[in-house]
Amino acid sequence: MPRPTVRVEPVKRLSVPHPGAAAPSTWRGLAMGRTGSDLAIAILLGLGALATLAFGESYWLLGSQVAITMIFALSVDLLVGFAGIVTLGHAVFFGVGAYSVGIASVRLGWTEPLLGLLLAAAVAALLGAATGVLVLRTRGLGQLMLTMAFASMVYEIANRAKPLTGGADGLQGMVVSPILGLFDFDIFGLTAFLYTLAVLAAVVVFAVLMTRSPYGRSLVGIRENRVRMQAIGTGVQKRLLSVYTLSAALAGIAGALLAQTSQFVGLNVLHFSLSGEILIIVALGGAGRLWGALLGAVVFTLFKDRLSALDPAYWYFWLGLLLAVIVLFAPKGLIGLVDRLLAAGRPKETA
Amino acid sequence: MPDTRTDSTLSLTNVRAGYGATVVLEDLSFDLADGEKLSIIGRNGVGKTTLLATIMGLTRLHAGRIGLGALDIAALRPNRRAHAGLGFVPQQREIFPSLTVEENLLVGLRPGGWTLERVYDLFPRLQQRRTNMGNQLSGGEQQMLAFGRALLTNPRVLLLDEPFEGLAPVIVEQLFQALLRLRDESRLSIIMVEQHAKLALAFAPRTMVMSRGRVAFDGASRTLIDDPARLDALCGIGGGIGVAH
Structure with missing residues (x-):
């Protein structure tokens, strides 16, 4: 009987396992590739912010709004683009964040802005954890329905709780202390712009590090193959709940920034249309790519501003048309377009 | 001190399992020692993949015990089992595309x-x-x-589900070399489910043949290599082709 024909070569020893060895460089090489477009967009946005600071006095207020929308878009992209959780009710966390600092200021006299951000993040995270437990039992359409349902309920509560929220009239008379006791909010919006930019920068750094970490990669893994992630040892449900809570906190911070910089909170921050809009922004930019979401937020907010100035009556039509065109020609979002542009400018690689 | 025997890493005792109400594995038992390598062969549809999925907790366990070291993992969720020391390489590979x-x-x-x-x-x-x-x-x-x-x-135990399926012969050869290296140089316990009897028998000193959800043979691979007729009888037409010539 001949032995099976597979030949065994002498092989060099595997390196000796040493259990206490330093953890391998987990961060190195994560999220490589794809970085060209990210870098291009980062530079573009950075230059845009600088130019606005230097020359665009009349755009400072708009600039804050853009930065706030960017934070909000990031929070949604973490869910939709990375973890594969869909939501049509994320405005609830944005709104709850806004109302938290609003109510703290108007009813309790807590006007410190940075503590306000923490408060908003904490309240939104609590609500996120509580509703997340239920939302994450479902998937797809179920998630859409539940997130929408919770958002509608909170909207109606805010509408009815007039003594607390001011109801349909909004929360008037909000006061915000100078940032760090030094920088007062001015009427030109310079402080507001710099403040939101600083918070945006911190959130972006956090989100980039998080998505490149093994934790962030595991979210993508869960989106692509839940059973497999479980089989390599990830507690899927817990991890989804953690990112849902985190995303809620970031949305809460965005909402708080809006309240602080506009010193007013209205029911619109909880409205369904805001939930829809932010989802569109993420899709427009390119879901699953942080810099896509950021670019989407900028483009959408600027379009909205310009179009409503050019054609106050029918601007929603033009916005719709523009979005349709972009989706048709850039199915992977604006960042997909950037990818293609960069690839076209690069000489063909020979593998 | 209680007896903390570690010689049996993975042990299945009277395991009955399947999908929903359907039972695929009937009263199946075996032990795997620490560092032992085991090949599992058998015709299509006898429950080889289901066995690995059951060890991993991806099927419905109707009865029986699944032990990993001193731990009974039968009630654990798949992620807890992975943490307890099971590593699973699925048949479809299931690479994360993005x-x-x-x-x-x-x-x-x-x-x-x-x-x-x-x-x-x-x-x-x-x-x-x-x-x-x-x-x-x-x-x-x-x-x-x-x-x-x-x-x-x-992991402490590596579960391989038909690792060579659908691969070109030259690739199979390469992969097999790597697996042999793994076999000879690591203290991992390995269970390999494989269609190609030739590879399976060459890989592990011990082979289990499954038939209709039960263990039809569990013993030295040598026995089957030396007795192609028996292998054919156990695995049916085609199963023993690799060894017969």
């Missing part, structure tokens, strides 16, 4: 003897492809990646 090779490897990383460097040492091809996306790999590369990903969870 993670790079390196990200695929690191996504399940748990500390232990297996490091990125050691996996690259075992599969140099993966190092060359480390920045490629999961969906840009050939079948063989995907299989290497699936191995590497499982190894980096630093």
Whole structure:
């Protein structure tokens, strides 16, 4: 009987396992590739912010709004683009964040802005954890329905709780202390712009590090193959709940920034249309790519501003048309377009 | 001191399992010693894959005990079982398409003897492809990646489900070399489910033949290599072809 024909070569020893060895460089090489477009967009946005600071006095207020929308878009992209959780009710966390600092200021006299951000993040995270437990039992359409349902309920509560929220009239008379006791909010919006930019920068750094970490990669893994992630040892449900809570906190911070910089909170921050809009922004930019979401937020907010100035009556039509065109020609979002542009400018690689 | 025997790493006792109400595995028992390698062969549809899925907790267990070391893992969820020391390389490989090779490897990383460097040492091809996306790999590369990903969870028992299925012969040869290296140089316990009897028998000193959800043979691979007629009888037409000539 001949032995099976597979030949065994002498092989060099595997390196000796040493259990206490330093953890391998987990961060190195994560999220490589794809970085060209990210870098291009980062530079573009950075230059845009600088130019606005230097020359665009009349755009400072708009600039804050853009930065706030960017934070909000990031929070949604973490869910939709990375973890594969869909939501049509994320405005609830944005709104709850806004109302938290609003109510703290108007009813309790807590006007410190940075503590306000923490408060908003904490309240939104609590609500996120509580509703997340239920939302994450479902998937797809179920998630859409539940997130929408919770958002509608909170909207109606805010509408009815007039003594607390001011109801349909909004929360008037909000006061915000100078940032760090030094920088007062001015009427030109310079402080507001710099403040939101600083918070945006911190959130972006956090989100980039998080998505490149093994934790962030595991979210993508869960989106692509839940059973497999479980089989390599990830507690899927817990991890989804953690990112849902985190995303809620970031949305809460965005909402708080809006309240602080506009010193007013209205029911619109909880409205369904805001939930829809932010989802569109993420899709427009390119879901699953942080810099896509950021670019989407900028483009959408600027379009909205310009179009409503050019054609106050029918601007929603033009916005719709523009979005349709972009989706048709850039199915992977604006960042997909950037990818293609960069690839076209690069000489063909020979593998 | 209680008796903490570690010689049996994985033990299945009277396991009955399947999908929903359907029972695929009937009253199946076996033990796997620490560091032991076991091949499982059998005709199509006898429950080989279901057996691995059951060990992993992906099926419905109707009865029986599944022990991992001193721990009864039968009631644990799959992720807890992975933490307890099971590494599973599924038949479909199930690479994450939008993670790079390196990200695929690191996504399940748990500390232990297996490091990125050691996996690259075992599969140099993966190092060359480390920045490629999961969906840009050939079948063989995907299989290497699936191995590497499982190894980096630093399991005690590695479960391989038909690792050579659908691969070109030259790739099978390469992969098999890597597996032999793994067999000879690591203290991992390994269960390999395989269609090719030739490879299966050459891989492990012990082979189990399954038939209709039960163990039809469990013994030295040598016995079956030396007795092709018996192997044919156990595995049916085709099962023994690799050994017969």
